[in-house]
Amino acid sequence: xxxxxxxxxxxxxxxxxxxxxxxxxxxxxxxxxAAATGKxxxxxxxxxxxxxxxxxxxxxxxxxxxxxxxxxxxxxxRCDHQRYLPxxxxxxxxxxxxxxxxxxxxxxxGRYAHVSEPVAPSAVSVFNRMPRELTxxxxxxxxxxxxxxxxxxxxxxxxxxxxxGGTGYLLAQFVSPRTNKRSDIYGGSLADRIRFPLEVLKRTxxxxxxxxxxxxxxxxxxxxxxxxxxxxxxxAKALEDNGVTYLSVMAGTYESFYLPEVVKKxxxxxxxxxxxxxxxxxxxVPVITAGRISTTARAEAILKEKKADIIGLARMxxxxxxxxxxxxxxxxxxxxxxSPKCDACMQLVMKGQPAFCPRxxxxxxxxxxxxxx
Ligand SMILES: Cc1cc2nc3c(=O)[nH]c(=O)nc-3n(C[C@H](O)[C@H](O)[C@H](O)COP(=O)(O)O)c2cc1C
Numbered sequence: 001x002x003x004x005x006x007x008x009x010x011x012x013x014x015x016x017x018x019x020x021x022x023x024x025x026x027x028x029x030x031x032x033x034a035a036a037t038g039k040x041x042x043x044x045x046x047x048x049x050x051x052x053x054x055x056x057x058x059x060x061x062x063x064x065x066x067x068x069x070x071x072x073x074x075x076x077x078r079c080d081h082q083r084y085l086p087x088x089x090x091x092x093x094x095x096x097x098x099x100x101x102x103x104x105x106x107x108x109x110g111r112y113a114h115v116s117e118p119v120a121p122s123a124v125s126v127f128n129r130m131p132r133e134l135t136x137x138x139x140x141x142x143x144x145x146x147x148x149x150x151x152x153x154x155x156x157x158x159x160x161x162x163x164x165g166g167t168g169y170l171l172a173q174f175v176s177p178r179t180n181k182r183s184d185i186y187g188g189s190l191a192d193r194i195r196f197p198l199e200v201l202k203r204t205x206x207x208x209x210x211x212x213x214x215x216x217x218x219x220x221x222x223x224x225x226x227x228x229x230x231x232x233x234x235x236a237k238a239l240e241d242n243g244v245t246y247l248s249v250m251a252g253t254y255e256s257f258y259l260p261e262v263v264k265k266x267x268x269x270x271x272x273x274x275x276x277x278x279x280x281x282x283x284x285v286p287v288i289t290a291g292r293i294s295t296t297a298r299a300e301a302i303l304k305e306k307k308a309d310i311i312g313l314a315r316m317x318x319x320x321x322x323x324x325x326x327x328x329x330x331x332x333x334x335x336x337x338x339s340p341k342c343d344a345c346m347q348l349v350m351k352g353q354p355a356f357c358p359r360x361x362x363x364x365x366x367x368x369x370x371x372x373x
Contacts, residue, residue, distance in 0.1 A: 005330030006296050008303035013057075013310065015286060016245045018159055018212050020057035020101060020310070023303055024324050027248065027290040027312030028105045028162070028216070030062035030073065031345060031355040033372065038065070038078030040087030043354075043371040045094045052098035054317060055324035058310075059095045060214075060248070063107035063164050066149040067142070069115050070108030072169065074352050079106060079149045088156035096157065103160040105216060106149045108142055110170030111179065112254055121174045121196070122181040126255065139186060139196065142170070146200045147207035160212035160245070163200060168253025171197045172218040175235055176227045194235045201242050215239055217247040219275035222256040222265075229275060233282050240283045248288035248312060249276040257346075266291070267340035270298055277307035288312045294337050296327035315345060319359050 010022045035041040051059050064077035071078070077091075078084050088104070095102035111120035111131040119138065120131035134142070146163065153161040165171040173179040174196035180187045186196055197215075204213055217239075219232045236247055251272050256262050265271055269292045276289035290312030293299050299311045317323055320336035327335070336359055345355035354372050356365045 006300040006327060009296060009300050009311065009327060013286060015160070015212055015214075017210070018101060018245075021099075022055075022057045022324070023310045024056040024299075024327075025058040025288060025310050025312050026051050026054075026056050026060060026317050027288070027314040028060050028062045028164075029314040029318055029345075030076070030349060031318070032073065032075045032349045032352070033354055034075045034077045035373070036075060038071070038076060039084060040077065040091045041371075041373065043368060043373075044077070045090055046371050047368070048091060049094040049098065050321050051317060052095040052100040052102070054321040055328065056100060056313065056317060058101040058103060058159075060103040060105055060162050061091065061095075063105045064149070066106050066108055066145040069113060069119065070110070070142075070145075070170065071114055072107065072109035072112055073114050073349060075354070076114070079104070079152050080145065082152070085152055085156055088152065088158075092157040096159070101159040102157075103162050103214065104153045104156075104158050105162040105164050106146060106153065107164035108146070108170040110173045112169060120170070121179060121187065124179050124181065133182070136184065136186075143196075143200050143203045147203040150204045150208050150211070150213070154208050154211045160214055161204070161208065162214040162216055162248065163197070163204065164216045165197055166216035166218045166248075166250045168218065168221065168255065171200065172221075172227070172253070175218070175232075176221060177231075178221070178223065178225045190231055190234055194238055197235065198238055198242055201239060201244060205243050212245045213243070214246045214248060215244045217249045217279065218251065218253070219249050219279055220251040222252045222259070222262050226253070226256070229278050233279065236279050236283050240285050244285060246286045246288060246310070247279060247283065248290070249279050249308075250290065251275045268292065269294060270302065273302055273307050280306070280308060286310055290314055292316070292338070292340065294335065296332050296335070299327070318345070319357055
């Protein structure tokens, strides 16, 4: 029998009926590869095929917009209409054909949306733009758009859908005391600020039945007046009580990512593990952690010490899609590492360009370039 170097990392886990062959998942990573129309492109199919071949048990595809007004960036995958279904079906197949589970993250970017008139829980300006406060009618309509998008994810053949409650996007904007200043039932007390994500979860679950629904979870905005773990725990417990299958914990938003202390912190290996561990103490559902987990020894220790149940690799898998195979064989040193000082992928996508990693071989970069259109 093959000797597995890291037993915890290669232990199976059951996500409420959905069996994962190991504890490695690709955390969502938007790289700007969709077609300009938001349709699934040849490059997306190639890229996610590569990610799925890696041996990771679950590939959660980057955020896809539930409505044209909710896209966070140009070339965001769209899942707001039936016309996107054929492409989404191919995308799910590009992953499942390699015996990996496939998930798609769905999102409304709210005040961060890449549109001329963004909407948000409240009119709180961001990057010199003032979003418009949503009406109650619009709030209900967005909840339905989440549920409809989730139904398309299921119809397309994905194994799960993930609600994007991270990065300071719309779901998180409702929870945060700094971006939600509403005086109706969707704002004010914590119980009222978490109402929107809980209603989105409920509508989604009602729509998709026993399909797996996960949640990208913002545990800390890393801003003095923002959401902190003490409040986030209340949402984590409520999501669990309302049937979420897992929590994929992250920290930071576009307003904190580039603060000098956050930049410094984010260069450290496992920089979001403390947030995951803090949430894990309060829930029974599996917790995913990500953030510069570049060595298998670190990944194994996180699991062994029960700080999280599943390891998320975003850039780490993008840089070296052989990460899981090398880990299985104990070939730690052979893993190609994402440099903590390099922010090329984020810088490129923020300029509206596709992100091709400087660490890749020239051959890989050329293949990706040739497929980009
Ligand atoms: C360029 C870029 C794009 C990202 N896109 C997403 C996304 O679409 N959805 C999401 O939940 N997180 C996204 N993230 C956050 C990652 O999922 C992950 O939490 C973070 O990069 C830390 O993990 P890593 O060090 O393995 O990359 C993105 C991060 C980067 C750098």
